Amino acid sequence: MKRLEAAILKAHAADDRRALARLYARAADRLNDLDAACFFLTHAYVFALETGAPEAGTLHARLKAHGREA
């Protein structure tokens, strides 16, 4: 997880939003706690939405399934 954290910080520093969408989704997948996972999933979704990334639809569906998105 530490390596992932470092990669996320690096992507933030580089303003690489496509990478942020991928990395936050990976962080969410590694967590068993639903709230913590949805926190990261939210970030992944927002950056995917902003960049028009194709995974935005899937991420939205995952959040919606947990009652976290409209």
Added chain:
Amino acid sequence: MIAVVMYDGRDEMSQPLTDLGQVRASVEAARGLPNAHYTDAGVFEEERRALLFGQWTGLAVGADVPEPGDAKPLEFLGVPLLLIRDKEGTVRVFENICRHRGMILVEEPRRIEGAIRCPYHSWCYSTKGNLVSTPHVGGPGHNTHASIRRDELGLNEVRSHIWRDIVWINVSGDAAPFEEAMSDLIARWSEFDLPLYHGGHDSRFTLEVATNWKLAVENYCESYHLPWVHPGLNSYSRLEDHYHIEKRGEYSGQGTLVYRQITNENGETFPDFADVGAKWNEQAEYIAAYPNVLLGVHRDHAFAIILEPKGPERTVEHIHLYYAVPDAEEGLKMRNTQLWKTVFEEDIFVVEGMQRGRHAARFDGGRFSPVMDSPTHCFHDWVAGKIEARRAMARAAE
């Protein structure tokens, strides 16, 4: 009594900021607008509302956002706006602020790939202005809340209309529909209701001028100054070849009967606007569409100047040239841009000189040539009429 207190503390009700009594008299007897209409911050604020926010005003051109997703932040008379071409290709204008905390959304011109994300708390909007994401609004990882109704919190859209590629906006939202407000001008130039193509990078330029925006209108719409200020034009387009154009309450300008096409070294010209009609073979017209758009049409090209008022004594002129075909010859286009740039630069000392002249306390607005100045008087009559209407409305509210 309800009094409207001006931003500088003056009471709008107690007395009008200026006396417009003589401005709307006939051209023989009229005086021009008083000095304060060119120099005073309080009058500028009054005109901002009466003449600019309350009308259909030129903001930008569609060519500023050529592709779907292109977004350009603009500040118009202090209001932050966002010009955007949505994913379906429709040009829209929004207030450039997030509905959450009023943060500026877009700082630089750029392509919106997916959604507009507020840089503060990441609320996201579609290019049509719909609020599509409110991250953590119901707590961490909870992205909805019953009190935050997304369908009520889309971006604030400013009423807009595209005509001749110009993005016209009505900030107050209560002007008559564009086609109605501009119906006479649209009808006058119906023969030019044809596709027109922005000439691209070399067909746009800006001029920053130390003048009130109205002086640029006034100078543009009369031909009286041509032989003195533009002697080059006068060599083939003499004063007597011009005519006045006046539609009271809407627009004024001038026309010429001896338009001569520009040519390159091989004698080639731009392609004509197809089927524009023989009437326009040697005729061209230059019209100020009130308040702030100066238009020119010719058989083979057109131009638009959008006047951006930056303050009582500062204006930016945004100039764009258009052609009948998307691939007009580059060298010819550059030559044409240079020609018009020279003409418009020749006008700068005049509008800046008149601006400095408005600080002479005894200048009383000046007098008009009844024969030569009527298009300018027509504009002053419009200005005074709109301001008087606003003042009357304020008095009625009282």
